[in-house]
Amino acid sequence: MEKKSFTFDEIKMKLVNYCVYQDRCHAEVEQKMREFLLIEEAKEEIILYLLKENYLNEERFTRSYIRGKFYIKHWGKNKIKLNLKQKQISEKLINMCFDEIYEDDYVKTITRIYEDYFSKQTGLKEYQRKSKTIKYLMSRGFEYEKINDIFE
Numbered sequence: 284m285e286k287k288s289f290t291f292d293e294i295k296m297k298l299v300n301y302c303v304y305q306d307r308c309h310a311e312v313e314q315k316m317r318e319f320l321l322i323e324e325a326k327e328e329i330i331l332y333l334l335k336e337n338y339l340n341e342e343r344f345t346r347s348y349i350r351g352k353f354y355i356k357h358w359g360k361n362k363i364k365l366n367l368k369q370k371q372i373s374e375k376l377i378n379m380c381f382d383e384i385y386e387d388d389y390v391k392t393i394t395r396i397y398e399d400y401f402s403k404q405t406g407l408k409e410y411q412r413k414s415k416t417i418k419y420l421m422s423r424g425f426e427y428e429k430i431n432d433i434f435e
Contacts, residue, residue: 294325298333302333308344308372310370313330393420394433396423400415
């Protein structure tokens with residue numbers, strides 16, 4: 284397949300649109316830039332432009348990501364943190380942005396998911412149902428201590 288070549292300004296506008304469509308982190312923008320085979324100076328200039336015009340904002344991305352993954356996908360903090368680290372977001376920024384999740388919402392979500400999953404486990408002994416449910420919650424990224432606190 285033949286690659287179409289773009290001018291510097293066209294590439295810049297494509298990356299602006301990429302960032303406007305949805306909050307992005309630096310790693311995603313750099314990955315997108317690799318498609319255009321830019322020289323290093325051009326990449327730096329575009330990144331600086333995106334930062335200066337606030338199209339690219341790591342904190343806004345992190346806060347938006349945390350809200351989305353918790354309130355829509357119902358992920359726990361461990362899974363969210365792991366995925367953000369894969370996107371090369373710093374631990375300090377991740378921990379600072381976790382105030383997007385309200386503690387009582389977190390507890391309610393764990394409780395709701397626990398009750399839903401636990402009630403679907405039939406034909407098992409009580410301890411097996413509880414064990415399976417705790418494993419499920421942990422796979423969703425919830426902390427063992429939080430899960431245990433709720434059900435003791």
